[in-house]
Amino acid sequence: MRVRTILGDVAPSALGKTLIHEHLAVDWGEMLGRPKILDFEYDAMRDKMVNALNAVRVYGIGAMVECTPIGCGRYIDLFRDVSAASGVKIICSTGFFHESWCPMHPIARAFDIDAMTDLFVREITEGMGGTLIKAGIIKCATGEGRVSPKEEQVLRAAARAHRQTGCPIITHTTGGLGDVQLDIFESEGVTPGEVIISHVGCEKDNWLAYSEALLQRGANISFDRIGEPSFGADQHWIDLLTNAIQKGFIRRVMFSHDSAVLIHGYNEVINPGVEITGDFTYISRVFIPKLQQAGVTDQQLSIMFEENPQRVLAF
């Protein structure tokens, strides 16, 4: 078993504390038909990202999953340089985003399930895009209120690529439908325990029952919008995490910020009022001390922040 990082395969234990869902860059230019941010000053952007990762290393965080899929700002060479310079291990994503917030990526629109499966497998086993840098996770996503036919195809391709390679799957959810995602994966022979459902706790209501239902089915879930108040106050996440622990699901729970250093497109389309800071230290600085005050022990923290990511990312 190994974890496939942007700089090569490593033993799971080499990761240390791991942020399970973050972004160095989110750039929707390619999908929105706008210019991508290609004219950023490379060295300055690299330094900005390296600084953001150096700041989390101070807290003993050794790895981060970069959840930006194909065409959404996945600047592979930049991410590799940032990982090399900072020493923080980065796990990169293959896969496609959903089509509620912006059009589905043109490659996903053109490809059928088999072609998408082949693409994901190639990105995991040979290299992403035109590089020899391999993806270490498959990202897929569903939009608001329903799973579109194309989104379902992407999920099925993710499941089939997972079955061929063992590479883990992480999903984006938009206000729910994690249960429908699990139905689709199960119909492809992928068990909930092989999947990480992201953005749990960002639904309109019914958070406890929804998160418990996913956990009951055996899924790994991630409360990963911690630190941005518009997605929920700290107490919201503390309630959800402590409930999962009390119900016996600590081995299936992780947490992260879903932040980004470079953002282009997202704010204009989705969240004009939200400031994405690119600060990956909030959980370490602010949130973990609050969890400790709420009675979460060091051993429990290490299960959620180290052991669980190491297990789910290994294949």
Ligand SMILES: [Zn+2]
């Ligand atoms: Zn994300």
